[in-house]
Structure formats: C-alpha cells, structure tokens
Amino acid sequence: MKFSVPIFDVKNLSFVVKEQNILSNISFEIFSSEYIAIIGPNGGGKTTLIRMLLGLETPTSGEVKIYGKKLSDFKEWHKIGYVPQRASHVDSSFPASVLDIVNMGRTSQRKLFSPLSKKDKELVRDAMVKMDILDLAEKMVGTLSGGQRQRVMIARALASKPEILILDEPNTGVDVASQKRFYALLSKLNKEDGITIVFITHDIGVIADDIARLFTINQKAIICNNPKQTLSCEEMSSLYGIDAHLLHNHKHEH
Amino acid sequence: MFEMFEYDFMQRAFIAGIIIAILASISGTFIVLRRYSLIGETLAHSALLGVAIGLVAEYNPLWSAVVFALISAWLVEYLRSAFSIYSDAILAILLSGSLALAIILVSLGGAFNNSLFSYLFGSILSVSSEDIVVISIFGAISLVILLLFSKEFYFIAYDEEIAKTSGVKVNLLNFLLVSIVAVIIALSIRVVGSLLISALMIIPTIAALQFRVGFLKTVLFSLVIALSSVISGMTLSFYFSLPSGATIVMCVLCIFILSLVINKR
Numbered sequence: 001m002k003f004s005v006p007i008f009d010v011k012n013l014s015f016v017v018k019e020q021n022i023l024s025n026i027s028f029e030i031f032s033s034e035y036i037a038i039i040g041p042n043g044g045g046k047t048t049l050i051r052m053l054l055g056l057e058t059p060t061s062g063e064v065k066i067y068g069k070k071l072s073d074f075k076e077w078h079k080i081g082y083v084p085q086r087a088s089h090v091d092s093s094f095p096a097s098v099l100d101i102v103n104m105g106r107t108s109q110r111k112l113f114s115p116l117s118k119k120d121k122e123l124v125r126d127a128m129v130k131m132d133i134l135d136l137a138e139k140m141v142g143t144l145s146g147g148q149r150q151r152v153m154i155a156r157a158l159a160s161k162p163e164i165l166i167l168d169e170p171n172t173g174v175d176v177a178s179q180k181r182f183y184a185l186l187s188k189l190n191k192e193d194g195i196t197i198v199f200i201t202h203d204i205g206v207i208a209d210d211i212a213r214l215f216t217i218n219q220k221a222i223i224c225n226n227p228k229q230t231l232s233c234e235e236m237s238s239l240y241g242i243d244a245h246l247l248h249n250h251k252h253e254h
Numbered sequence: 255m256f257e258m259f260e261y262d263f264m265q266r267a268f269i270a271g272i273i274i275a276i277l278a279s280i281s282g283t284f285i286v287l288r289r290y291s292l293i294g295e296t297l298a299h300s301a302l303l304g305v306a307i308g309l310v311a312e313y314n315p316l317w318s319a320v321v322f323a324l325i326s327a328w329l330v331e332y333l334r335s336a337f338s339i340y341s342d343a344i345l346a347i348l349l350s351g352s353l354a355l356a357i358i359l360v361s362l363g364g365a366f367n368n369s370l371f372s373y374l375f376g377s378i379l380s381v382s383s384e385d386i387v388v389i390s391i392f393g394a395i396s397l398v399i400l401l402l403f404s405k406e407f408y409f410i411a412y413d414e415e416i417a418k419t420s421g422v423k424v425n426l427l428n429f430l431l432v433s434i435v436a437v438i439i440a441l442s443i444r445v446v447g448s449l450l451i452s453a454l455m456i457i458p459t460i461a462a463l464q465f466r467v468g469f470l471k472t473v474l475f476s477l478v479i480a481l482s483s484v485i486s487g488m489t490l491s492f493y494f495s496l497p498s499g500a501t502i503v504m505c506v507l508c509i510f511i512l513s514l515v516i517n518k519r
Contacts, residue, residue: 054419077421084415093463094287095472096412104412107405108421140466160420 005068006031007164007196008053013062015048022048026062026221030198032163035190037211038200044218046200047085050168053198054082078109081157081165085200092142098152099137102128105159127158131185147178154185164196165189183207258492266386267378267445267498271484273393274442275454279480280400281435282455283473286463287411292342293330293432294439294452296349299356300326301440302448305373306356310363315373316388319443323436326352331429376447376499378488389441396434407431408469447499454480457506461513479509 006029015023023045030036040046051057053064055071066074105127106120116124128134131151136144141152150170157165167186174182183203187210189195201207204214214224258264285293304322308315326348333344360370372380400407406427409417418424435455442451462475487502 056415056419075421077419080419082416082419084413093466094412095463095467095469097468100408100469101412103405104409104417105420107409107417110405138468140468142466156416 006065007067009065009068010053011063011065013049013052013064014060015045015052015057016060021219023052023059023217024219026217028215028221028223030164030196032196033190033194034212035187035197035210036199036213036215037204037207038198038215038217039202039204040217046217047168049217050166050198050200054080054166078160079163081105081154081160081162083153083157083165083167083170085168085170094142096141097137098128098133098139098141098144098155099124101141101152102133102155102159105156109160123161124159127155130158130189131155145178146174147181150174150178150182151185154182158189162195164198166198168200169202179203180206183210186210258489263379263381264488264492266381266383267488268485269386270381270389270445271378271488271498271502272481273389274438274445275480275484276477277393277396277400277438278442278451278455279458279476280397280473281431281438282480283459283462283476284400284404284407284411284431285435286456286459287408290341291452291456292345292349293327293435294455296330296345296352297323297326297432297436297439298443298448298451299349300352301436301443302373303352303356303359304440305443305448306359306363306370309369310359314384316385316440316444319373319440320392320437322352323440324433327432327436328429331432335425372447373443374447374449375497376443376445376450376502378445378491378498381444385444389444392437392441396437399430399434403427403430404473445498446502447497450499450503453503454483454506457503457510458483461506461510464513464517466517479506479513483509 008028008030010029011027013023013026014021026049038046038049048057052059053066055064055074064071067076067079102124103116103120106116106124110116110120125134128137131154133148133151133155136148136152141149144152153170154165154167165186183206186197186199187207190197190210199207199211216222216224259268282294285291301319301323304319305315307313307322308318311318330341330344330348333339334341369380371377406417406422409420409422410424410427410431414424439448439451439455442454446454458476458479459472461479462472465471465475467475483506484502487505488498490496490505491498491501
C-alpha cells in the first residue's frame, strides 16, 4: 500500500446489543485520499460502524484509532466532516439560513470570545462556491429542495476544511438528477482536493468507477480492493441478499 | 403614563422586568430550538422548593432558589445522559417531586402565606433593592456566557451529534446552558412567578419562529416580543391593579396570537 499512517485503524470491532451481534470482529484501515463506498442491507450495521468510528457509539470490544490516536485522545475533529442520513431532512421551522448552517462548519475552530474571522468567512465562501450554493446564502434551509439541502450539508462539512468526509446515505429523498450531480461533486472532491471519502450508499453501480475500495457490511465485513472486477454476484448475494442482483445489474447498465 | 415611575417599587420592577425579559428570551431561543421547552417549567418548580426552604429558614429565598434550580438542572442533565429515561419524563418527575417537597416544607414550617404566593404568581411590589443587585450581577454573567457561546449553543440545537463530531464540547455546554437557564429562572420568579416564568421563556421564541427568518433575526424578534410584553404587562398591572406575572403572560400570548395571524398561510 502506498500510504503509511491510516486515518482510521479499526481492529476486531464488535458491537452487541441485547445479546444480538450487530457487528462482529471487523478490522480495516482507511488511508488518506481513498474513496471508499460502504454497502449492505438495512440493519446490517453500516450506520453503527460509522457511529463507532466517530465515537458516537462505544464498541463492545475492539479498538478504533484515528490518525494513530485513541478516539478519547483525538482532538482534531475539524479534520473529519460528517454528514448523517437525516441531514437532508431539516425541520422546516428551524431558523437557519444557508449561511447560518455553513457557518456552523467553523464554529468549533473559532477562538473563544471571538466572532468568525476573515479567514473563517473565506473558508465558508469557498465551501459554498464549491457546492454551488452561493446564490442561496440568505435563503431559509427549510425552503430548499432535497438536492439543494444536500449540498448545503456538504458545504457545512467542507467549511471545516476536513481531510475526510463521512457520508451516511445523505441522498435519500433526493431526485435522480441531483443525485448524479452529487456523485460528480464527491468524485471531484476526492480527485482534485484529495479529500478522503467514506460513503454509505445503495447506489454502488453509479459510483463504481470512482471508488477505490468497497466495504460490504452485514454483521461481518467483506473488503473488496478492486470493486470493478472482483465483487462477484455470488459474494454479494451471500451478504446482501436479493438486492445484490439488482445492484450488480445496475452497475453494468452504467 | 409616566407617573408610575414616581414610585420606587415600580422603578425597581421595571429594571428587574427588563433584565428578565432580555435573559428569558435569549436563553429561551436555545431551549425551544433544542426541543427542551419543558425544562423551564421544571426548574421553576425546583426554584420554588428553594424559595420554600429560604422562607422556612428565614434566609433570602432568592439565593436558595438559585441553588435548588441549579441542582435540579444538573440532575436533569445527569439523568438524561446516564440513564435511558425520556427527557420529558425526567422533567415531569422532577417538576412534581420539587413541588410536592416544597408544599410539605412550607406546611411544616408554617410559611404558607402571602410571601409564598408572591413567588408563585409574581409580584412587582416585592422586588427589593437587594434583589435588583442580585438580578443585575447574575443576569450580566448569564448574558455574557449566552452571547459568548451562542454559536455553539445554536450548533448543538441544530444537531447535537454533528456538533459533537465537529469538536464542540457538547456535554459541557449542555451543562452550562441548563445552569444558566436555572439561574435566570430563579432570578425571574420574583417578578413573573414560578408558575408563569416558563411562558416568558418559550412563547416569545415560538412567536418569533412564525416569521421564518434566520437565527439572529429570530433572537432579536424574540427579544423585542419579550420586552414589549414585560413593559406593557407591568404598565397594565400598575394601572388596573392586575397581578404582574399573569398580565405579562397574557400580553405575550396576545403577541403570539398576532404573530400566528400575520404569518398565516
């Protein structure tokens, strides 16, 4: 492998709830500038895995290291951009303009007792330009379309200048045209800006050409280093169930 | 119109009322956005327990109200994070528990009198010079903290988990916010009363939210609504001999209804 220190180093991770194994003995590493897609059936543990990477859930056993440090010792959270599944379902009565939301990306890095600096404002603007939402700055988030909201959420994550973006199916409820545009944006962020991307998705066929590795999670993990060739329909079926055939066909259509 | 300011007690009541309107509306915005509206009600009843202890022990009830509201706020946050009990259930348990204990204490201590009534329903006549000093000092500290961490509180209200994974110290700030709210409520019950203070915290924000504007404007609208309600409520209370807390709450309710009508779709 050409990379040395992994961003995430996951060893023997297990998560058990009420004697039910949600995740069993999962190990992997994620390196800088990789584009990783995570697939798996609903309830297979994808979101739980992401939440453990971010310290939002405590594993039953095993260890997560982030930039070589234990989660409890890690302080540079601005390097991580997280966009959860619910991101595009903003409560329409929440008083937030697009700018209010993207500004949040700078909140944890501003100095105590000081407002957003000139540099903060520049980073917020850059993120909005990148996501093509500058003209929406003063609009209320609740009035935007699903696709627009999705770009606002990514801009919020980008404003902290992250080295890795973790996205948990933020495209549910978004129309097909917006989804395609979104996938192109992710690919651009990965290729041009070198941002590592970890993306939980059901749309593996569409992004198969962009991704470096594919993680299939259904209680256990199958890591596929060359997703374009090696992931056979049979392997996928054993983990993914009937959906695998659909996905596989979908992949060939694109 | 201004003859009411010839009375010292009205001057004190207006100073206290304006400070409370500022504090209640700004802190209320964060509480409402966090879907934590009921905490005001709970902490007000815990503050009442503090008042009861102060009255029975013949000590300034304002101080004991602050202490008990703070203990209750910390208990709420601790129980919320340490046990899997619904937040609203915790608030309901502490609310009734505090009130029950307050009633028992007051009955045993024989302090069930007008003094307690003024804390239940608020009384502008009861605001002393010492109260003004205490309200000003604690009010200034609370306001500074609210403004300093407003961006963090707003981020947490928007999404606690995203804030956490962005490096915001969510647990610490949650404790800080409920502590400030506890202090503000304890300071406010003299004027608005423990049964009504939560209305002054919640309703101005809900009214402001009807205008569907950005965060800063929502805070400003809420502030203006709270200030207008307190000023008009106290004026009406003076001229028509009405109870101050209830009149203030009726004024804020009228503005809320107006905001609904204006923003009807």
